Amino acid sequence: VNGGSISCINSTNSTLSLATSHASNVPYFSFQRTATGASGDDLGIMSFVGDDDGGGFHTYGRILGEIATADAGAETGKLSLQVAEYDGTVTTGLQLEGQDQDGEVDVTIGAGAASTTTIAGDLQVSGGDILGPTDGDLNIKSDGGIFLTLDTDDDESNQYFTIDDSAGSNSMVFDPGRGALSIE
Numbered sequence: 001v002n003g004g005s006i007s008c009i010n011s012t013n014s015t016l017s018l019a020t021s022h023a024s025n026v027p028y029f030s031f032q033r034t035a036t037g038a039s040g041d042d043l044g045i046m047s048f049v050g051d052d053d054g055g056g057f058h059t060y061g062r063i064l065g066e067i068a069t070a071d072a073g074a075e076t077g078k079l080s081l082q083v084a085e086y087d088g089t090v091t092t093g094l095q096l097e098g099q100d101q102d103g104e105v106d107v108t109i110g111a112g113a114a115s116t117t118t119i120a121g122d123l124q125v126s127g128g129d130i131l132g133p134t135d136g137d138l139n140i141k142s143d144g145g146i147f148l149t150l151d152t153d154d155d156e157s158n159q160y161f162t163i164d165d166s167a168g169s170n171s172m173v174f175d176p177g178r179g180a181l182s183i184e
Contacts, residue, residue, distance in 0.1 A: 037070040043077075052088075060084045068097050076100070085111070 018027035031044025048061035061083050068076040076098030085091045093115070095108040109117050113133075132138025 031065060037067045039067060039070045041067045041070070043067060058084060058088050059090050062090055064092075069100075074100065 018029060020027050033041065033043050043065040045065075046063040047059050049057055049059050052058055061081075064080045064082060066078040066080070068078040078095065078097040080092040080096075081094040082090045082092045091111045093109070093111055097106050097108075098104070099106055109115075130138075
């Protein structure tokens with residue numbers, strides 16, 4: 001279809017399927033904008049629309065692809081996963097954006113300080129910093145005790161200190177080889 005739309009209205013099930021039996025090629029779905037691009041241009045949107053309980057149509061989810069930077073030789077893209085929040089406003093909850101260095105893609109998770117990011121496993125940080133807010137405290141909270149060990153070589157031989165509040169008492173112990181501090 002050139003310059004139009006494809007609709008499939010079915011009361012039971014609508015499916016769009018791309019399939020191939022070719023051994024070395026995969027199905028390919030492409031959004032392509034052929035006009036000269038500019039930074040900030042939208043390239044494609046996939047919307048997930050449904051009725052609310054009053055019968056009104058609302059966009060509940062959306063995937064948005066954009067040009068972040070259109071400069072020839074320094075092109076970067078942006079991909080946003082968006083959902084409807086409280087009042088139906090579609091808001092970005094996950095954003096990936098290419099940066100001005102080769103191999104760098106920044107990721108933003110959440111939409112505001114009240115958002116919660118849940119990780120169902122371990123968090124592995126490959127960079128060197130965990131940063132808190134600019135003008136606030138960085139808090140580590142737990143429903144149970146907190147046992148925090150800073151280990152410089154990942155084999156538990158160079159532990160700097162441990163904070164253990166599992167028994168309801170506060171204690172901080174530094175590795176004797178690095179200095180001593182004890183708070184009971």
